[in-house]
Amino acid sequence: DPVSFDAAAAAAGPLAGPIDRAAVVDLLRSPREALYARADAVRRAHMGDEVFLRGIVEFSNVCANDCLYCGIRRSNPHPHRYRIDADEILAVARRMAGWGQTTIVLQSGEVDTPAENDRLAALITRIRAETPLAVTVSAGNRPRAVYATWRDAGMDRYLLRFETSDPDLFARLHPDCSLAERLHCLSDLRDLGVQVGSGFMIGLPGETLERLADNLVLVHTLDLDMVGIGPFIAHPDTPLAGQANAWADDPEMCFAAVAALRLIDPDLRVPATTAFDAMFPGVGRDLALQRGADVFMPNDTPGRYRKDYLLYPDKPCVDEGDGSCSSCATARIWSLGRFVGEGPGHSRKARPTA
Numbered sequence: 584d585p586v587s588f589d590a591a592a593a594a595a596g597p598l599a600g601p602i603d604r605a606a607v608v609d610l611l612r613s614p615r616e617a618l619y620a621r622a623d624a625v626r627r628a629h630m631g632d633e634v635f636l637r638g639i640v641e642f643s644n645v646c647a648n649d650c651l652y653c654g655i656r657r658s659n660p661h662p663h664r665y666r667i668d669a670d671e672i673l674a675v676a677r678r679m680a681g682w683g684q685t686t687i688v689l690q691s692g693e694v695d696t697p698a699e700n701d702r703l704a705a706l707i708t709r710i711r712a713e714t715p716l717a718v719t720v721s722a723g724n725r726p727r728a729v730y731a732t733w734r735d736a737g738m739d740r741y742l743l744r745f746e747t748s749d750p751d752l753f754a755r756l757h758p759d760c761s762l763a764e765r766l767h768c769l770s771d772l773r774d775l776g777v778q779v780g781s782g783f784m785i786g787l788p789g790e791t792l793e794r795l796a797d798n799l800v801l802v803h804t805l806d807l808d809m810v811g812i813g814p815f816i817a818h819p820d821t822p823l824a825g826q827a828n829a830w831a832d833d834p835e836m837c838f839a840a841v842a843a844l845r846l847i848d849p850d851l852r853v854p855a856t857t858a859f860d861a862m863f864p865g866v867g868r869d870l871a872l873q874r875g876a877d878v879f880m881p882n883d884t885p886g887r888y889r890k891d892y893l894l895y896p897d898k899p900c901v902d903e904g905d906g907s908c909s910s911c912a913t914a915r916i917w918s919l920g921r922f923v924g925e926g927p928g929h930s931r932k933a934r935p936t937a
């Protein structure tokens with residue numbers, strides 16, 4: 584009987600007791616349908632039925648780094664490198680409120696030069712002055728002073744995934760930085776009073792259940808505002824070409840990870856990440872929303888740049904026209920009996936202001 588099943592799921596609530604590797608492994612091994620129902624009930628109780636739209640503008644694919652998994656790594660000669668100028672970004676940003684969006688996510692490769700950092704500060708300033716949008720930035724590691732100038736320009740939130748909690752694996756995948764440096768950036772951002780999002784890839788080659796659990800434990804330890812996790816998908820033009828997702832034989836593990844995330848840290852903002860649609864075409868993000876997620880990130884990058892921002896293959900929405908991801912996302916959200924969130928949809932975690 585679905586009614587009593589839901590009631591039992593809701594009553595089960597978030598994960599109780601110490602959140603350690605053993606407890607999380609148990610959760611990931613537990614029967615899937617009950618895990619999903621429990622995560623959905625906890626999502627509803629803590630976050631409501633609103634799904635917030637955060638429109639992504641991939642404003643530059645120029646990157647100084649050479650991360651082994653990533654399609655826009657500097658040694659991939661195939662993508663045509665672009666930087667979208669401020670007027671073209673503002674033209675998109677001005678339309679976003681009309682599309683039901685309250686946040687712009689400015690994402691790019693990582694280039695830590697004064698010119699790039701100043702350009703982004705000026706862009707944040709203009710978006711805050713000329714639109715009603717909240718501003719999230721996702722542009723990689725920077726010194727604290729650079730994050731401070733972006734915050735002073737009006738940046739509300741920052742996304743920076745830790746990718747894996749295993750420092751050795753992190754080092755092998757990232758020739759340009761260490762896990763410790765990445766975690767230091769997250770703590771600088773928190774100190775500066777910026778809402779902080781992080782996360783990891785699910786199923787990097789060789790991932791065990793224990794390592795997946797460790798990633799979730801690290802999320803809990805970091806006490807973040809937002810966490811995005813999505814399946815690893817090998818890109819053919821990278822050193823990881825041809826490597827299978829570690830959960831290829833049990834792809835539902837990727838959803839189990841989202842459900843576990845909601846049960847471990849029930850007040851998190853959790854996006855249904857785009858990579859779920861690459862791994863589960865047409866349904867991945869919808870299922871993630873039914874198994875713990877409460878945010879959807881439509882692609883608002885002007886259409887002509889999208890094919891040059893393929894971090895992984897089979898990325899959805901590459902052939903869509905400008906603005907059409909928003910109407911698609913809204914239809915998907917309504918079809919699940921959910922609503923598009925109004926207002927900025929800031930963090931649900933009350934924090935003392937910095």
Ligand code: 5AD
Pocket residue numbers: 652653654744746783784813814815816817818858894895
């Ligand atoms: N497969 C899945 N996700 C990837 N990302 C980068 N490359 C891949 C890939 N091959 C993710 C990383 C990064 C985010 C912007 O995209 O987790 O933080």
Ligand code: FES
Pocket residue numbers: 881882899900903907908909911912
């Ligand atoms: Fe992009 Fe559906 S979200 S077309």
